[in-house]
Amino acid sequence: MATSPHRPTGEPRDLTAHLMDLAMGHLFSAALRTAVHHRIADHLAEGPRTVEQLAGTTGTHAPHLRRVLRCLATRGVFREDAAGAYQLTPAAQQLRTDAPDSLCAAVLMATDQLFLRTSAAMPEAVARGGASFEWIFGAPLFEHLLSDPAARRLFDDGMASVSARVDEAVAAACAFPANGTVVDVGGGRGGLLRAALRRHPQLTGVLFDQAPPLADHLLGGDELKGRWRTQEGDFFESVPEGGDVYVLKHVLHDWPDEPCRRILRSCHRAMAAGSRLLVVDSVLPPGNAPHFGKTMDVAMMAVLDGQERTAEEFAALLSAAGFRLTRTLPTSAFPSIVEAVAE
Structure with a gap:
């Protein structure tokens, strides 16, 4: 049985995994951008759908899409239910293009190469x-x-x-x-x-x-x-x-x-x-x-x-x-x- 990477106090149990998770944070941003680009939240507005259903309506590759959604679900963006279907969370609701407080445009801006290249040059x-x-x-x-x-x-x-x-x-x-x-x-x-x-x-x-x-x-x-x-x-x-x-x-x-x-x-x-x-x-x-x-x-x-x-x-x-x-x-x-x- 897998153990939690964090101690009860909030201190990481596995410091290597913790630091590498931080170092690879750009991958989570890319996953978020991918979900917005393919309007996954829009397709979940009427209820849970399987990855195969989502892939069919969005024209995406189901195995890859599953891995992206699984990653996002680890941080509360989308949720997989017991039947293997994905559903919206409160955070994911803001990724709908028709939401009054939609953050789609903000996500696309923040994850654009305009700013990714700038962040990569932070050491300089x-x-x-x-x-x-x-x-x-x-x-x-x-x-x-x-x-x-x-x-x-x-x-x-x-x-x-x-x-x-x-x-x-x-x-x-x-x-x-x-x-x-x-x-x-x-x-x-x-x-x-x-x-x-x-x-x-x-x-x-x-x-x-x-x-x-x-x-x-x-x-x-x-x-x-x-x-x-x-x-x-x-x-x-x-x-x-x-x-x-x-x-x-x-x-x-x-x-x-x-x-x-x-x-x-x-x-x-x-x-x-x-x-x-x-x-x-x-x-x-x-x-x-x-x-x-x-x-x-x-x-x-x-x-x-x-x-x-x-x-x-x-x-x-x-x-x-x-x-x-x-x-x-x-x-x-x-x-x-x-x-x-x-x-």
């Missing part, structure tokens, strides 16, 4: 400093995306996918005013602004970003008609004036400290004294406890030379740009809300 990034993405592709990420429409679409679709649930969680946790104007700085397609305007019918909003994401914004329809506008620009230079609340969601983690200070100073110049700034990013806890932000921190280092930050690091960054950190609010998703006041 650590040796030299800076982002390995720029050495591989010849330009920083956002500059590269402007010159590669397919990569831009992949990135924008992926970010919109991972943001959907986060946007609702942040809108629910933020203390938006009953009325006034929210300026979403670097807001992408506007998922967070849409969620905020839906929750607060008297609010108006400005979605501020570059042209490509604005072209596919999510603010259309009668529900929000007349309550928003888009504005194209560069947040390093200036941001729209006249807002009551300014939001930076997943913006500061893209950059080292000095560019962040430039962004924050742009916001400060546009804001009246006492106006609020909401920074939505992971806030790293101390110690060795797992936290998704610690994984994202390494990704930001390799891709953008950015970083996730602790509460103390946010306080110092904000203070240097004329803000005072007032509180940090958790959300039901992985990021927190760092609230600051313009002084």
